[in-house]
Amino acid sequence: MLPSTRHPRPALSKLPRPGKSVFEENVRPGKEDCTQTKRSPSSPQGGAKKRSAFGDITNAHKNQQLLQKKKDGQKVLKKTKGTAKNNETNLKRATKKVATIEVPEDVKDTTVTSEEVTPPKKQEEQPVEQTLPKDVEDIDKDSMDDPFASSEYALDIFNYMRSREEKFILPNYIDVQRDISKEMRAILVDWVVEVQENFELNHETLYLAVKLVDHYLAAFVIAREKLQLIGSTAVLVASKFEERCPPCLDDFLYICDDAYKREELIAMEMDMLQKLNFDINIPVPYRFLRRFAKCAHANMETLTLARYICELTLQEYDFVQERASKLAASCLYLAMKMKDLGGWTATLQYYSGYPATDLLPLMKKLNSLLKNQPNDKLKAVYSKYTHRVFFEVAKLPALDMRRLEEEEEESNR
The missing domain is CATH 1.10.472.10 (Cyclin-like)
Structure with a gap:
């Protein structure tokens, strides 16, 4: 996890009003921030506020009635004694009536025994062990004791998210x-x-x-x-x-x-x-990126570099039609190449679903994006990842394009 300490950020720039050249500039100079606006506790401009009371949702308002009943305890006891005598006499009358009832001979005994109700015991189903291909590591094995990791369902969850990518192709x-x-x-x-x-x-x-x-x-x-x-x-x-x-x-x-x-x-x-038909559970590259980084045993600096590359693509319309899982795999592979951390292993290929040959064209496109940064007008992502809390990964040079071209030629042979 990233360190909790964060360096102060510059004040949030506001886009101009719609009638005043909305997309010509990103910041309006000379504009003072409004300080009389309502703010929530989560807002960086406002402090924490007390929550309003939930109100009386208990039965505390009935305490006075119970106390009054306790004071009148003698009257209550007298009433219960009287009702007890009436119940006793009614019970004797009812038993006499039941004793006079005759059961016809043709009526069979339909009493159901406990043996008929209890179903036969089934053998307990043993969990099916996951069989992985050779040279593929089980990355969820170490987190079996963590209930928040959902290790038993992690593979099915990400397979399901990959299947949902077909529905959200733009x-x-x-x-x-x-x-x-x-x-x-x-x-x-x-x-x-x-x-x-x-x-x-x-x-x-x-x-x-x-x-x-x-x-x-x-x-x-x-x-x-x-x-x-x-x-x-x-x-x-x-x-x-x-x-x-x-x-x-x-x-x-x-x-x-x-x-x-x-x-x-x-x-x-x-x-x-x-x-959007209220279906907003859209697969995003960030979730796949963390999953694939776990497969590669990448440290936090390498993961942050991959996150920086992936976040740069948000501003570029040319990456809109890319699948989230493929984009995440390409960003991680490029970060690994920039850090000289080896190639695309069998474990990464198994969990991502992409061989290295399928990722190289997109990696070249991402590397070109790194060379064209920073943009004078769009500097939010670059400025964000130049801070020490993000290991200053935005200052790292892009990979040599000839190196990627040589690997692509070798893979095509």
Whole structure:
């Protein structure tokens, strides 16, 4: 896990209002932050607040009635004695009536014994042991004692997530959007990364929010004035899905510089969920990346480098159509090459489902992306990973392209 201490971040930049060149600049100079806006305990601008009381949900209000009954105990005892005598006489009358009832001879004894009710004992089913191919390590064996690791179901979970990738393959939707360009989408994602950093949200929330934006744009044509509203709503929905304590709605109105009203944000949330059929459990590369890093026994620095490469792809529209599992495997393989940690082992191929030959073309594309960084306008991801808490992996040089080309030629022979 990463160290808990974090260096202070610069203040969150706000996108301008829709009517004032929304996507020309990412920061408006000379604009003072609003300090009179409501903030939740999770907001970096506000302090912790006390929760409101849950109210009286117990039976404490009945204590006075019980005390009153105890005071009148003598009356209660007298009543119980009287009712006891009445019950005794009624019981004697009932037994006399039952004794006079005659059972017909043709009625058979239908009493069911305990032997007939009890089903035969079945042999206990023994758990089926997982058989792995030769030279493949069981990476879930060491965490069997940890109930939070879900070691018994980990392989099935990730196989299920890989099967769900078929359902969430994105088309080339940017050609359909008449008012949205690739550059505008990149600026929006850059701003979403700043929101994730300032609210200290999980990385899964960031990846899911970008996925929600892409799937919504693929299903609905919008105007550029609504793009920031869609981004804010996507972070709100992703926070509710991934976070333990998600930011409140007022926080998202604040980061949008009050460009939208509360009713607009709620209406967009409803519309986004309806357009996506409330199915937002979308596979993201970050989850696969942590799984594959465990297969490679990669240290935290190598995993952080792979995360940096993978996070850079969020801003690039050219990587939108890539599968999450393949993108994660390629990012990890490239990080391993940059750290000289060996090749793609049989364990990595088994758990990822991709041989090294399938990953090399995407690795070359990722390495070219590293060489073109940093971008003067989109620096949120680069600035984030230049800090010591992320091992300053953004400052590492890209891999020599000739090395990847030689490996690709050898694999094709």
